[in-house]
Amino acid sequence: MVSASGCLPDRYKRNEQSLQTDSSSNCSDANVPEYRHKLPVTPEEISNSIESATSQSTRYHYKWGYNVFSNCQKERRARPISDNLPIPVETITQSITEMEPCVRDTSLQYFLAEAKKTDGNDYPSAFFYHLFVAIQGQIRLSDPAVNLLTQSTYVKCRIVLDSMMKKKIRRGVRCRESKKGRTNLSLEENILWERAVIGSDDPPKLLETMVYLNGIHFA
Template sequence: MSDLGNFIIGDGGLDLQELSAINDFDFELFGISEDDINLSQIVDNLEVTGSVTDEDLTLSQICDTLDIKTENETENVTEGAASKSSSDARRFRDAVSDEEIRELINSNINLNTKKNTSWAFGVFEMWRKERDNVPEILAMTGENLNFYLGRFIVEARKRDGTEYPSKSLYLITCGLLRYLRDNDVTDKNILDANDHRFAEFRKILDSRMKDLLKRGIGGKTKQAEPILPEDEAIIWEKGIFGDKTADTLQCTMFFYNCKLFGMRGHDEHHALECDQFIIGEDSKGKYVEFVGRASKTFKGGLAQREIDIKNIRHYSNQGERCIVDLYEKYLQVLVSGKFYRRALPGTPPRFGNQPVGVNKLRNLMKIVCARAGLSGNYTNHSGKRTCATQLYIAGVDEQEIMNRTGHRSEKAVRKYKSADESVLRKVSSVLDPPQKRKCPENKTHQEEPTAKRATVPLSDISNLPTGSLFNNCQVTF
């Protein structure tokens, strides 16, 4: 559709033939024919005098003059317009059902969150069935919740009879609160400090957590270990990373997706698509760019509408192990679709159409480190901790570390940073007691008694002789 405003009306006027010659505008779409167009009506209503430029005469003005309703003014197009438009161009879908709404909500709940909620409720149900006359949690009043949850927190034990650590008790409490929310119980918030109905329960929970920590239960948190540069070099030297086979190339991509772009959970890796990676080049050099989507820490909902999606550009460091070249080679083999697909034997690297399973992705970092002979607690989180730790050791600003890892608070990213061995040794050396001084060779160190300092009573100062006390003296130090 061409804009009639691009036509210039001169002093000589404009006839209908000229208008028809330039218009690709389908007047029949609006239920009018060219016979209905009165050019003098257009000119008179627009008060055209002299020359009219494209800034003066626009399609919207002509539509107003002819009483044509544009899409911006109304969506009640005539039956002729509707029949002229494509038959399948429906603006709205069919009415949504309640079941579809529930499926939409449930599909966007994190799987680990669902498991934690189910676990917390399961522990409470097992305790409830062992006690007499304890009502179901959804049927409890506020007073019942305050009473029974306090007893449950004190009495809860693991299957082997040992006590839960304080963090686990808090997670159980959060899981029970989510269970209430999931079942539309919104008027009871057991962790809200302003809800005085549950003040006793919160005191019991707080005291129980303090007591456990005092007795040394749950004081140490097990964390994934970062892969230090010397360990990373070992993995390369043993041929576990590289581009010789599909397996080694895939292991390389997995590790550097964690290290360069801060990925961790197996679900985040499993959802990766090839089109999320872009190979490009600008004035700074060649790069691989990662465009993120929904993840564990970023869902893109109402609470995160002001947060930008992860978009990281990593520039090439040209050399034998150029990571951008490795990404480019991997993407050229896959072309499109899922980023992790079944590695096929042989050379050059080839991949099947079957996506790599969740179970293998969950343990892939552990498999890589075991092949390299590294001992320690290595999980998929090790890659992200490697990213934060190596940037921290290099003195990179904390904000830049957060941009890579995806953390939104300094407190969260500091849990991922670890000092390497050289830093720890330096700290230990500074804090160690001073070492005994070494004597020169062939000499025996003998401590000499400290000479007593001669003192002169103040009463005797007035009796000292006047004038020079020393004459022609030689002092040697």
């Protein structure tokens, strides 16, 4: 019904305004695309995701290997210049994570031949192997493509690693006997078998195995 003034009653005006608002809102919603996936992430968030993939305890282990290597470099630099002439200067001045592959391989060869514990004693074979793996882990944090254990670029440092592990067996360098030591001995033996440092494939290797086992059980 139209009022005398020719205008709609107030309640009709309100209904008409409400319909116009709803229509406008529906049109607006229709223009907004619906996204299936999450909001865009930042480079910092991606970096944090990569970092959190490696546990803190594992990072400490990697840092241990890196620090031992860096300490060996520092000691090398403190020695007479004549001691360092036969090797590239980069092997004792650059970070292991930044070296070119061929320089890294050379540097690791000398490190593996020279590294000792803080008390001056040799590392047992198992710990020596873990030291090598820890250094690889630190490198892979910045360059995941590096694999010291498989890539042909690092074949010479792997040969030195195996050679030094065999020497430690012959010299009777092994974990101290204790409850923890027995666990470490078992771990060490497993590593030596896996690395084929000990075995029964040929007479020399069988001899290495006998020396190692005699040292554990009868020394």
